[in-house]
Amino acid sequence: MRASVIQARVLLLTICAAGIGGTFPFGYSLSIINAPTLHIHEFINETWWARTGRPLPNHLILLVWSFIVSLYSLGGLFGALLTGPMAITLGRKKSLLVNNIFVVAAAILFGFSRKAGSFEMIMLGRLLIGVNAGTSSCLSCPKELRGAVAITSAVFTALGIVMGQVVGLRELLGDPQAWPLLLASCLVPGVLQLTFLPLVPESPRYLLIDRGDTSACLTALQRLRGTADVAGELEEMEKEHATFQGQRARRPWELFQDPALRRQVISLVVLSSAMELCLCYASSVFLEAGMPYEKVQYAIIGTGCCELLTAFVSCVVIERVGWRVLLMGGYCLMICWGGIFTVSLCLQSSFPWMPYLAMSCIFAFILSFGIGPAGVTGILAMELFDQMARPAAYVVCGALMWTMLFLVGLGFPFIMEGLSHFLYVPFLCVCVCGAIYTGLYLPETKAPSGITWRSSNPQRSSCKGVTRAKVVVSET
Numbered sequence: 001m002r003a004s005v006i007q008a009r010v011l012l013l014t015i016c017a018a019g020i021g022g023t024f025p026f027g028y029s030l031s032i033i034n035a036p037t038l039h040i041h042e043f044i045n046e047t048w049w050a051r052t053g054r055p056l057p058n059h060l061i062l063l064v065w066s067f068i069v070s071l072y073s074l075g076g077l078f079g080a081l082l083t084g085p086m087a088i089t090l091g092r093k094k095s096l097l098v099n100n101i102f103v104v105a106a107a108i109l110f111g112f113s114r115k116a117g118s119f120e121m122i123m124l125g126r127l128l129i130g131v132n133a134g135t136s137s138c139l140s141c142p143k144e145l146r147g148a149v150a151i152t153s154a155v156f157t158a159l160g161i162v163m164g165q166v167v168g169l170r171e172l173l174g175d176p177q178a179w180p181l182l183l184a185s186c187l188v189p190g191v192l193q194l195t196f197l198p199l200v201p202e203s204p205r206y207l208l209i210d211r212g213d214t215s216a217c218l219t220a221l222q223r224l225r226g227t228a229d230v231a232g233e234l235e236e237m238e239k240e241h242a243t244f245q246g247q248r249a250r251r252p253w254e255l256f257q258d259p260a261l262r263r264q265v266i267s268l269v270v271l272s273s274a275m276e277l278c279l280c281y282a283s284s285v286f287l288e289a290g291m292p293y294e295k296v297q298y299a300i301i302g303t304g305c306c307e308l309l310t311a312f313v314s315c316v317v318i319e320r321v322g323w324r325v326l327l328m329g330g331y332c333l334m335i336c337w338g339g340i341f342t343v344s345l346c347l348q349s350s351f352p353w354m355p356y357l358a359m360s361c362i363f364a365f366i367l368s369f370g371i372g373p374a375g376v377t378g379i380l381a382m383e384l385f386d387q388m389a390r391p392a393a394y395v396v397c398g399a400l401m402w403t404m405l406f407l408v409g410l411g412f413p414f415i416m417e418g419l420s421h422f423l424y425v426p427f428l429c430v431c432v433c434g435a436i437y438t439g440l441y442l443p444e445t446k447a448p449s450g451i452t453w454r455s456s457n458p459q460r461s462s463c464k465g466v467t468r469a470k471v472v473v474s475e476t
Contacts, residue, residue, distance in 0.1 A: 075130020080398025
């Protein structure tokens with residue numbers, strides 16, 4: 001009994017320490033940029049006026065703002081590319097600790113940007129905080145944290161989104177004078193992680209398989225389990241270590257070159273490209289739907305709470321219904337509500353109640369997104385690849401996600417201007433593609449950790465346990 005309590009405490013501390021400095025800042029930095037939108041627009045114009053003596057045209061202000069938003073994603077792309085080498089060289093724990101250097105630098109730039117009269121400092125800060133978010137959100141989760149525990153990454157992302165929206169209220173740090181502090185508040189999660197993460201053990205699987213340190217692996221396992229009797233787990237890891245002994249970790253481009261991994265890579269590419277939701281422009285979407293400006297900030301908090309709620313629901317049901325059902329259900333509901341949202345925007349001038357329907361559709365769309373795509377897609381790389389290929393898979397997954405987020409962040413204001421009421425049609429097309437691919441090509445399992453890709457041919461491929469011909473789902 002005492003061992004179970006100790007194990008639960010250590011596991012909870014590990015999840016919280018990794019999540020607060022991991023996926024929490026990703027959601028937090030994604031959402032806090034909503035509140036000071038107009039204030040930063042004014043700051044850009046004032047700064048340009050002070051430098052040149054004339055105002056900046058509106059379309060150029062919009063362009064600068066788009067770069068400020070989307071540079072976060074570009075930094076995330078750089079961070080995702082750093083993930084594999086950092087995870088292999090430093091391990092997951094040390095990588096997360098070192099990663100906080102970017103948070104400190106970004107917070108300093110944000111905090112002094114207004115005093116220095118430089119919107120370029122905001123752009124550089126967004127790039128650096130993106131590097132931090134890209135690295136921390138793509139560091140692979142060890143096998144000990146699977147299934148419902150692994151999907152807590154989505155919970156911390158949603159929690160970060162909600163906290164960013166709450167802190168961004170005009171009554172707190174969202175007023176015209178405090179927005180530099182709002183942006184600099186990204187330092188708080190970094191400080192918390194630097195305080196608590198050193199107290200938790202490194203990933204036992206990394207210690208044994210990547211470093212070959214059996215003693216350190218045994219110590220970490222005993223701390224995680226709260227008992228000295230970990231012989232069974234250690235034996236399982238040693239078998240895996242023997243399987244991969246003499247092999248080096250795969251590089252991202254090797255995943256595309258190996259026919260044995262083609263099905264997994266294609267699945268990763270399709271579903272990672274299909275998961276983006278334009279939360280960074282949530283305020284603009286609500287304004288387009290007819291909501292008064294003074295009410296938008298509270299509606300945005302509602303969207304964050306919706307995603308947090310669905311993240312918790314996903315944690316509960318994923319082991320029972322399987323992640324394929326969650327993905328399919330999420331995409332189908334997003335298609336449904338996105339279509340109704342588009343129709344309601346077109347008819348909002350004809351019926352006085354249409355704006356309320358449009359706003360309801362936004363909430364329903366985000367709830368549908370949170371049910372499956374938001375949480376499940378992030379753990380696919382862990383489930384579809386073995387220890388040698390997993391860091392490279394996370395690099396590919398992260399690079400795709402951040403590239404799509406960069407394109408959305410840069411292009412959405414112009415999509416909104418060009419398509420007007422039909423602004424969500426491109427995203428509905430992506431949802432259709434994601435649903436079709438999930439329905440036709442992905443295997444089903446009642447537990448994510450139960451997926452194994454095995455060869456139907458007795459002759460094994462270079463990546464052991466990975467299929468060349470077909471997918472076999474087994475319960476482990």
